[in-house]
Structures are given as C-alpha cells and as structure tokens.
Amino acid sequence: MFKQFYEHDKAAFWLLTLIGGIVFLIPTANIIFPEESPFHVSAYSISIIGKYLTFALLGLSLDLVWGYCGILALGQGAFFALGGYAIGMYLMRQIGTRGVYGNADLPDFMVFLNWQELPWYWYGFNHFWFALLMIVLVPGLLAYVFGWLAFRSRVTGVYLSIITQALTYALLLAFFRNEMGFGGNNGLTDFKELLGFNIQSSAVRACLLIASGLALMLAFVVSKWVINSKLGRVITAIRDQEARVRFIGYRVELFKLWIFVFAAVLAGIAGALYVPQVGIINPSEFSPLNSLEIVIWVAIGGRGTLYGGIIGAVLVN
C-alpha cells in the first residue's frame, strides 16, 4: 500500500513522512536525551516547532480557497483567531480559583471589570467537548454567513479580498473592547491546565506537538481527497472560468461556499492548537497584516499544490 501511494504521489508521500518523522522524533529526543546532550530538544523548541505546524495547517487552508478556487481571501487569520479564542475560553475556565483574584466562576479580567456573573456566551466553555465543538462551529458558521452573502451577490476578485480584510479588521476592533468580554487588549492568558495537566510541562507540550502534526497530516490527506474528487475539479474550473461553470449547470456560489467553510474550519483547528502552545490569544491575531502574511506563505510555497502552504509557512517563519 505504501509503495502504491509513493508511486502515485511522491511529493505527498515525502511530506507526510517528514511530518510523521517530526511528530515522532522531536518528543522522543526530548525524553531520551539528557539536557546537556546535543541531541536534546528543549520544551521551548517543542512549542516552537508545534507552532510552525499550526501555521502550516493555516497555510494549507488558505491554499484550498486561494490556490484552488481562486478566492483571494485576506481574512483567513480571523478564523484562526476565533478557533484560538474558543480554546482560550476553555483554558481560562480551567484556571478556576488559581487566578490572581481567586474567583472560581469569573476569569480575572472580569473580576477586574467588576462583573458579577459570567456572560451567557461563556457558558459551556468549562467543558472540553463544548470548546472542541465551538472551535469548529464558530469559524465555520461565520464563514458560512459571510460567504453566503458575498458569493450569492457575486462579489469576486479584489472586492472580495477587501471585504475579507474589513471582516478581520472589524473583529480586531470588536475584540479590543473590554465590554465584549474576551479580555480586551490583553486577551486571554495565564493558562494553567489542559485537561487537568500542567500546560507548561514537557509532556503536554509534546502531546500538543503530536496533535498539531497529526491534525496537519489528517487535514492534508482529506484536502488531497477533496481536490482529487470531482468537486476539486469543479473548484479548479471555477478559478479558471467561473461563468462557464455556471453555464454547464453548477451553482458556483454553493461550491465556493463549501470550500470557504471547509478552509475556515481547518484554520479554526489550527488556531486552537496554536493558542495552548504559545500560552496567549489576544486581538492582535485578528490584525489584517496577519492574514496578508498567510497569503505570502502560500505564494512562496507555491499555490494550488497543497504542500505549498505548508512549506511556505515553515520557510517564512
């Protein structure tokens, strides 16, 4: 089976092998070799590498919409940040009484703002499964509503790029506001535990690296399958001759919407893996510049290749 796969798609084979190697070797090197050994990988390096893997996933997601469907979305960072906030809210709730103010129900910044009770949209985030659901749902739903409005009214090209920038900028401004209840300027930080384990420990960091690597590999395989399906060919056809696709009977707006939502979900997952590894999420993640940077990753790595976004993200960083 491996041989067949290798012969069918060498680039994909080597890429998956490489990511698999990183996922296996880096945590192993951290555990086996003592700290003074040149082969030892520090916990700090693990987080850095894990972070790059999440960027790679983000790059992959943009390659799907831009490289294959020709939608130059300049707001991919917004979905990444939303995924990050979703896991951040869970991590805040895990702090419990260990915060500066020792309030079991309210995160520190809310106590600081003299809030008496938890806002309704924080309900449920004390459960891990709920946070996982939101990581997928929130970016997916925003992409669905935004994409439905934009694609249905046939907003394309540079106009679409501009409104995606506007979207992420609007979110940046909104999340900066203290009244929004997401920690304002400072965002969410000082995380203590993930599923009851110390988030600073090497073991948790290694697990996050492994999860990031596996998520990237899985996303790559699924994306590859999507691109090789007939839907993938319709998407490519839309990129090259949008009007023609309509005249042979496809609802172009629905296909664009599908790939846009799929990519947003991938970006959200990437953000959720990123935040525990860097220990903070704040509104600067919504910065329009961040989204432009993702475009540069994909452009450098080569668009319309899937591995382009991955390679570009790692190279640039």
Added chain:
Amino acid sequence: MTALALPTGEVDTSHGPILYLEGVSVSFDGFKALNNLSLYIDEGELRCLIGPNGAGKTTLMDVITGKTRPDNGSVFFGQTIDLLKLDEPAIAAAGIGRKFQKPSVFEKLSVFENLELALATNKGVWPTLFAKLTSIQRERIDEVLLTIGLIESRWQQAGDLSHGQKQWLEIGMLLMQEPKVMLIDEPVAGMTHQEIERTAQLLLSLQGERSVIVVEHDMEFVRSIAKRVTVLHEGSVLTEGTMDEVQNDPRVIQVYLGD
C-alpha cells in the same frame, strides 16, 4: 432556489416551437442591443442566425441563457418554462446549452475531465464531492470523444489543444450536457477548411434530436448547413427564410453592403 428541483426532460413542445422569444428588448446605456425582437425555434430544427456586427446576436444568446435580463418581453422554453425566472445553472439544468464565441474550456483540466464536468448528472455540491463515474457514463464520454475526434488526446491538458480542437471540445461539452437546445456561437472561427467540413457534418447530424441555433459569420458554412436562416439587424429580425431567399432579399443586401 426552487429552480434547482426543476424536472428535466419535461419540456412541453405540444405547440411545435421549443423556444419562444416575444417582444424582447435590451438596452445598454441607451443603446438598444435588442429591439422588440421575436423569434420562434421549432423542436429539432437547425437555425442559423446571421447579421452584421452589433446586430444583437450575442446579446440574444445572453438573454436565452440568463446572463442578461431583458428590459421587456418574454422568453419561454416550451409552453411552460419561463426562462426569465431562472438563473444560469437552472437554465442549463432545464436543457439549454451554450458554446461561447471565444473557446472557454477549462485549460488546467484534461480533455476527459472537461467532458466529465459537463456530463448531465446531479450537480449539487455533496453529490459532486462523492461522484464516481459509472461505466455507462464512461462509455458516454468515450462516445463523445470519438464524435469530436479527440479520443487520442483524452488525457492532454485542454490548454494545450489547438484552437480548432478547443472549439470541438466545447461542442463535446455541450453534447455531454445532453441539452434540448444548443446555442452555438461562431463554431468555425479559426478552423481549417477540413475542420469546418467536419463541424458542418456534426451539426447536421444533431438536428432532429436537438434544436440547434448557430451564429456564424462564415456564409459558405451557413449555406452548407442551414435550412432556415434568420437575419438580425439593429436588434430585431430583418427577415427569415432559406439561404437563397435571404441572400436575394434587397434589404439584406443593403444591410450587408452598406448604404
């Protein structure tokens, strides 16, 4: 969105014509591209549309396929389907296919994949994601590949085809859609003499099972295929008849030779 569920294969042609255009007017910034135009196309007929540049031929196709909305008039497909209420994909699904003046094949896809995308089947998002070609569908694609003479180049990228071959692939994509009405804009532009002859044979073989409307400038080609010719001038029908009748009509001569 209800148009999605439109039943195909149920065009009511009990009164003869399959396509009705009545009193259609379109203007762009005061310029009347179509001016109170009426046209009827019978089921299974092959009709040629000719006329000088700016006569409204391409606008007419845009109106039929939903790309342009007319200011006035009505456009019906059979007795019951009001085309002005449908958008492009719905009109395509109802059974009207179009070949553009400029070849617009999907250049990054192979010849085979171009035909596969055009194939008449459920074109919803999820069915497309999980689509697998059945053996009948493969045979159908092979059949069309044979008809358009591209069976040898089936795995070639469409972008690498010659101009004439791209025109043929376009016609092949139209055939894959199995439309009841085919609108063909300048099929022989840029073709060699031999290719033109083969195109004429192909189009002639289609009449009867499908209605074919051909817009063409090449008079020799039109003469070789047309039974009925409609001459457009300044957005309306100037005259209609056989090629001989039309060519001897003094109004047509005046329009073509200028005043």
